[in-house]
Amino acid sequence: MSTHSLHVASDGNRGHGRRSYWTGCALAVILTVIPFWLVMARPLHDPGWTAAIIFALALVQIVVHVVSFLHLDTQSEEGWTLLAFLFTAVIVILTIGGSVWVMYHLNTNMMPMP
Amino acid sequence: MTDRALNTQESAITWHHLDQEDHDHGGGATILGFWIYLMSDALIFASLFAMFGVVSTSYAGGPVPRQIFDIPLVALNTALLLASSITFGQAIPHMEAGRLSSTRRWLAVTGLLGAAFVGVELYEFAHLIAEGAGPQRSAFLSAFFTLVGTHGAHVTVGLIWIAVMLVQIGQNGLNGEIKRRIVCLSMFWHFLDIIWIGVFNFVYLYGVIR
Numbered sequence: 001m002s003t004h005s006l007h008v009a010s011d012g013n014r015g016h017g018r019r020s021y022w023t024g025c026a027l028a029v030i031l032t033v034i035p036f037w038l039v040m041a042r043p044l045h046d047p048g049w050t051a052a053i054i055f056a057l058a059l060v061q062i063v064v065h066v067v068s069f070l071h072l073d074t075q076s077e078e079g080w081t082l083l084a085f086l087f088t089a090v091i092v093i094l095t096i097g098g099s100v101w102v103m104y105h106l107n108t109n110m111m112p113m114p
Numbered sequence: 115m116t117d118r119a120l121n122t123q124e125s126a127i128t129w130h131h132l133d134q135e136d137h138d139h140g141g142g143a144t145i146l147g148f149w150i151y152l153m154s155d156a157l158i159f160a161s162l163f164a165m166f167g168v169v170s171t172s173y174a175g176g177p178v179p180r181q182i183f184d185i186p187l188v189a190l191n192t193a194l195l196l197a198s199s200i201t202f203g204q205a206i207p208h209m210e211a212g213r214l215s216s217t218r219r220w221l222a223v224t225g226l227l228g229a230a231f232v233g234v235e236l237y238e239f240a241h242l243i244a245e246g247a248g249p250q251r252s253a254f255l256s257a258f259f260t261l262v263g264t265h266g267a268h269v270t271v272g273l274i275w276i277a278v279m280l281v282q283i284g285q286n287g288l289n290g291e292i293k294r295r296i297v298c299l300s301m302f303w304h305f306l307d308i309i310w311i312g313v314f315n316f317v318y319l320y321g322v323i324r
Contacts, residue, residue: 018207025200025203029196036189039323040186047324054320055316058311058315065307070308081146084149084150088153088157095160095161
């Protein structure tokens with residue numbers, strides 16, 4: 001069959017699909033609790049490091065959710081879902097990163113500093 | 115005679131095709147199409163995140179995140195949405211095995227958790243507006259309400275979709291079409307949880323430490 005749905009493809013080996021789901025659940029909970037703990041308890045005094053760790057964990061958690069819950073892999077739909085996802089990821093990074101970068105420098109160069 | 119034979123053959127082909135679709139939850143084309151929709155929705159959220167990122171410190175002399183964000187409330191909301199994502203994952207194997215009542219039960223639990231999420235968010239918004247931190251107070255708050263409100267509107271649409279599916283399961287049982295719709299709904303729901311990862315980390319948590 002050339003047109004596997006996402007779930008059919010990943011549940012071809014059903015035991016594997018469920019294991020990936022439970023691993024995803026455990027990782028999702030851990031990756032959610034750590035950033036809240038870092039901000040609410042403030043074990044690190046440097047906000048820069050706290051922010052860096054939070055951002056890194058958020059990116060990891062997004063990948064975990066996409067793999068475990070949305071069942072993204074290299075095989076489903078002959079790779080078209082992965083291709084669409086990677087294209088979207090590039091545009092998302094360009095849009096957010098580019099906007100913040102450009103506007104930060106515009107602010108710095110154009111406006112009187114407080 | 116030949117006509118008849120042809121017709122029979124055609125209907126046999128159609129039947130075979132439908133049968134195969136049933137196993138695939140309605141074929142890959144719908145799933146791939148829905149995936150493309152989710153990716154385009156991700157681009158909408160990307161532009162909203164970009165806008166928020168650009169104006170996130172434009173307070174216009176108004177309140178700053180540290181003063182108005184209630185992090186324990188956000189933690190509750192995050193837990194509700196993550197739990198609803200996990201309970202939806204519980205419904206899928208029941209649906210694939212054709213177990214009607216278990217599927218409905220897990221879908222209903224997911225819907226209740228989602229409704230609680232929207233309820234908490236509406237409470238938070240009402241509280242902020244009552245405090246004078248409404249969307250018209252500053253660019254930061256406009257962007258905040260637009261981004262978080264758009265996500266909340268998506269979750270509300272998801273709730274309506276869950277309600278419709280519960281009714282349709284009750285009316286038609288778990289046929290191929292219904293299964294296909296539930297698979298699309300599950301992708302939609304997990305997608306909204308992924309967007310929320312960005313919201314709680316970049317908007318709320320980063321907001322209160324910067």
